[in-house]
Amino acid sequence: MELSELGEFGWIDTIRRRFASIPVGANQGIGDDCAVLPLAEGQAWVVTTDMLVEGVHFLPDRITPYQLGRKSLAVNLSDVAAMGATPVASFLSVALPHSYTVEWADGFLAGYHALSEAFGVPLLGGDTTAGDRLTINVTAMGKAPLAHLKYRRSACVGDRIFVTGVLGGSAQGLCDLQAGHVDTPYVALHHDPQPQVREGIWLGQQPAVRAMMDLSDGLASDLVHILRASGCGAVIALEQIPAATSVELAVTGGEDYQLLLTLDARDASEVAQQYRNQFGKPLYEIGVIRQGAPQIEWQERGVPITPDWRGFTHF
């Protein structure tokens, strides 16, 4: 059987089952945006890792080396933010074809460095090697009080569902690129995702925030992870989704790197108001958690509809 038939999530399940034989102690592994390693005194490390491959995640002639360096770190900082943690270190592995120039490498490092500096995240190690295809792996570590960490499994029936920003812009950028338009604002969004680092830390500090994750595969795919982990369903009001262009791209498009969260209904309005005061932008309310199977009911002005949408996967 080819691996593509098993699928990315099928293989992850296989890995999870096989490794269940090795005790993890107080640590928590696969299942959230980061692993969690508790420390003494109520603190914890979180750790995440992401691999970007030429031709799969990016086309080297479409993205500048600076953008690629920046994005390689951004997608990992987004995972740290999704836990409610503060990023503290990163590790960078790069397989570089022989033909790449020193100028390319300098541009890549400049982008990676700029985002590192913006959030004060030192690069503490890595690996460099030759390779036929440009491949980048970043591991990021973050720290937070254990009590501030947010998980996918914590959504409760009645929670209100929010996102931190406009969705579908990155997917629109990808469409624009594929249509040969390289200079649209959506292409910039696709190449320069903004990890919600300060927003994630602040949301981690709010006890009313129940479940949280980042939107990397698209709302339709990512929200189901929260629903499965929490054992509940959701209703999403399509007309409330802050769509960059079309609602379909906002729902199915990946790589927005906004945060998706559920809020205790009793405190939701107050937290949303405080968020707006803190960051000068809204938390967008898009739906509600309800009892039931881990599925999303899509509604348009209160009327259920049955679209044929799927999130992106890399297999």
Added chain:
Amino acid sequence: MELSELGEFGWIDTIRRRFASIPVGANQGIGDDCAVLPLAEGQAWVVTTDMLVEGVHFLPDRITPYQLGRKSLAVNLSDVAAMGATPVASFLSVALPHSYTVEWADGFLAGYHALSEAFGVPLLGGDTTAGDRLTINVTAMGKAPLAHLKYRRSACVGDRIFVTGVLGGSAQGLCDLQAGHVDTPYVALHHDPQPQVREGIWLGQQPAVRAMMDLSDGLASDLVHILRASGCGAVIALEQIPAATSVELAVTGGEDYQLLLTLDARDASEVAQQYRNQFGKPLYEIGVIRQGAPQIEWQERGVPITPDWRGFTHF
């Protein structure tokens, strides 16, 4: 300028200089086998990451998926051992071509899992993606009392130099493979390196152990890292090197994943004896640290010789 002209270590220096602007706090980054992140109560995390690329580090038709899975973790556990730390977690990223089968992936996981289980190291996360070339990145974390950690910079003039095992076997295996001999014991050594995990933990507990690192690029190349970091020179007695086959391969061959260490001369004999009692095998004494430039003087029965050897690099 092509990156190959700058070289692997040249690029690492560029990275190090660029990131010097971001404070690392109490943490320690590039320069040892692992980064070090101190914790409360005198403990510390160590973190390392290694990338393996098809066609550069291995040929998929020469190594079984089980061996490749095992080796991917082994090279990282070796880095943790080289710091004197106990491995506690790993993270695995894999870019897999579409043509690979589920059977291949199961074999790979079985090898990775077997070594994980041997040392009780849970897999706490990772990433899976498609890719044209099989590429594997592992990040390993370890833990130790800060006082037990060993660095490259701690060698002192007069220290005696030791290695934990026979050298050059892996390089001989690579030669055998290139000559078409796939079943020699050296090929097995090349494909199944044994990370010196228990040895590294024990050596970390010995105050007489000064500098330590693992032998991944070959003695001639790796020892110079200790000399540069410690600001001293070394004399190596070629006839004392435990060579698998030729002395040249023992000195220049990579991927033995034995430990290289220096011992306070006053306690060296006693520690070596205790090591033999503990592990039933010798610590091999191969030379001495001396004042001078960070260079190795190779001697044959007390007579300096000037060979033309170089360690392997991946550029």
